[in-house]
Amino acid sequence: MRKFLFRGLLVLVVLTVVGAGVGAWVLLRPPIDTVGDVAFDRALAVPPLAESRLDQDGRRVFDLRARAGQADLGQGGATETWGYNGDHLGPTLRAKRGEQVVVNITNELGEDTTVHWHGMHLPAKMDGGPHQPIRPGTTFAPHWKVDQPAATLWYHPHPHERTEKQVYRGLAGMFLIDDPATDVASLPHEYGVDDVPVMVQDKAFDDDGQLSENGRFGSEIGILGDSVLVNGTPGPYLDVTTSLVRLRLLNAATARFFNFQLSDGRPFTLIGSDGGLLDRPHQVQRVPLSPGERAEVLVAMRPGERVVLRSGPQAPDGDFATRRFQGGGDKFDVLELRAAATLKPSPAVPAKLVDIPRLNPSTAADAREMTFSTRDINGRKMDHRRVDAVVTKDTTEVWTVVNGHGTPHSFHIHDVQFQVLRRTDGQPVPPLLSGWKDTVHLPAHEGYTVIMRFSGFADPATPYMFHCHVLRHEDEGMMGQFVVVEPGGQPQLAAHHDHGG
Known part of the structure; x- marks a missing residue:
């Protein structure tokens, strides 16, 4: 009996020590940091x-x-x-x-x-x-x-x-x-030359060089890779031949939140968001994008110089759990811009871009509140048999979408673009959210009140989605359905549609 008790005690001690070691490693491991370590030896595809x-x-x-x-x-x-x-x-x-x-x-x-x-x-x-x-x-x-x-x-x-x-x-x-x-004709428009898609994704690889689909230990948001690809290119550089280059930034990652900036701290010009150009250009030093969000920026280049597009820690950095487990403290070198010895002059950026008609909250037909927490929206997981919102065609609605806990989320809605009316914490709405949007980051315990108009299409049998664009969250149930109906109509959900050849 004494031998049995001694062995049990020994196992308990070993497990305690190992557990403490693993816990210490998780808590003390440094964030991912590739700044200065990327070779930039491949031309951007x-x-x-x-x-x-x-x-x-x-x-x-x-x-x-x-x-x-x-x-x-x-x-x-x-x-x-x-x-x-x-x-x-x-x-x-x-x-x-x-x-x-x-x-x-x-x-x-x-x-x-x-x-x-x-x-x-x-x-x-x-x-x-x-x-x-x-x-x-x-x-x-x-x-x-x-x-x-x-x-x-x-x-x-x-x-x-x-x-x-x-x-x-x-x-x-x-x-x-x-x-x-x-659009604005004087902006860079030559695809692949001065108007370049920049689709950014992070990847994790196993020892055989294959994609790893395991989540980061302790992560609540899914796969967080330690390598960044742009248009599928590792270590990419872009040869720039004009004094202004337009980058169409897309966060196409499944979970990671990027915070784009330039390596020398210079500002760049924000001209567009998810749904198109802004009303005017804005000089900014950072463009934070949650999964699914887009931004269009102009970078001014001088002959012969090089500057790196980076992703820094999220601003603000977030709480300890976000920095430690959700990638909030990670830093990446993303894309090197290499200016030619001689650059073709680009037209000046106009002070006014486009007119954005503002939706009027006083005309809203309905107001809704959506709280995102765990893997639920308003306490309910996705159910294909349930309609979460019935919207009348050609009406305007105001939705308040809030992150109800500390895990990062985002809000994406299908079919419509929305405008941000205000932040729930009372802080000013940043320039990136001043135009048309379809996806927005929901910081911990914060959110936005947005307005949108549901025009053009009504179908009581086929729903659109709204959901978190952290894709693991979406897959695990953080999604709802809405249908657009004619005035006085009711939803009539049909079964899934198969599409044969």
């Missing part, structure tokens, strides 16, 4: 503009094929990835306001997928949410009229409970909308 054709009805037709492949992600060999029309990521789709578009999406994966048009105003049946699964070997052809201001949008999968995995493996691409009425 610029996603090709997707080929398109006009059909007999004058519609612009694109073709996308979701497939598995292999890509060089800087691990000394081939990494297994997924992509559209290639091994990793997808081409940039581009269309003009007023065009009818069709996208033929063929699923060559071994599981269901969807394609969601993030930031796009379109009918619910074309939105690509979890209600429109594309079965393996089949094709879905969503079609709609592009009818919104010039903007930087993107597309990615949105299947039920598998969005994080599919985006992380590489299914993502940009969708640019052109519209002379809501």
Whole structure:
């Protein structure tokens, strides 16, 4: 008996010591910091503009094929990835306001997928949410009229409970909308030259150079990688040939929050957000973006100089748990800008960009409150059989969206762009949130009151989504549904739609 008790005590002591060691390591390990350690030895890959054709009805037709492949992600060999029309990521789709578009999406994966048009105003049946699964070997052809201001949008999968995995493996691409009425001709516009997509993602790799899908120990937000890719390129540099370069920043990570800035501390010019250009340019030193958010910035360059786009710690840094477990203290070198010895002069940036009509809260038909906490919204997880909000077509609503606890969240809504009315903590609304938005970071215990108008489409049987764009949170239930109905209409939810060939 004494021997048994001694062995038990010995095991308890060992477990206590080991547990204390693991706990100390978790609490004391330094944040990830790649500043000064990135070689910047690869030219930035610029996603090709997707080929398109006009059909007999004058519609612009694109073709996308979701497939598995292999890509060089800087691990000394081939990494297994997924992509559209290639091994990793997808081409940039581009269309003009007023065009009818069709996208033929063929699923060559071994599981269901969807394609969601993030930031796009379109009918619910074309939105690509979890209600429109594309079965393996089949094709879905969503079609709609592009009818919104010039903007930087993107597309990615949105299947039920598998969005994080599919985006992380590489299914993502940009969708640019052109519209002379809501753009500025004097801004940089030559795609891939002075107007460059910058799709930023973090990745974790295992010892074999393959993508690791394990979450960081202690993380409540999913996969946090220690390597950053831009347009799928590790250690990228961009050769700049003009005095101004326009960067279309997209946080395409599944969980990580980036805080972009320049290595020498110089300001850059913020000109656009999720839904298009701002009313005027703003000089800023940081652009924080949560997953799914976009920003357009102009960087002024001098001949022959080099400057690095970095992601610094979140500002403000957040609480201890955010810094330690959610990546809030991590720092990355992201992209090196290399100016040529001689630069082509760029036109001056005008003091006025575009007019943004402001929505009037006094005309709101309804006001709603949404609290995001754990994996719930207002205490309820996603249920495909439940409608969380019934919205009347051609009405305006005011929503207050709040983070109810300490874990970082974001708010994304399908179909509409919103305007931020105020912060719930009473602080001023920053320039990045002064224009049209579809995604916004919800800091711990804080949030925003936003206003939006639901125009154009009504469908009582097919819902749109609103959810946290931290994709693991979305997959685990932090998502709700709303339907848009004609005046006096009621929801009539249908079953999931299959899309065969």
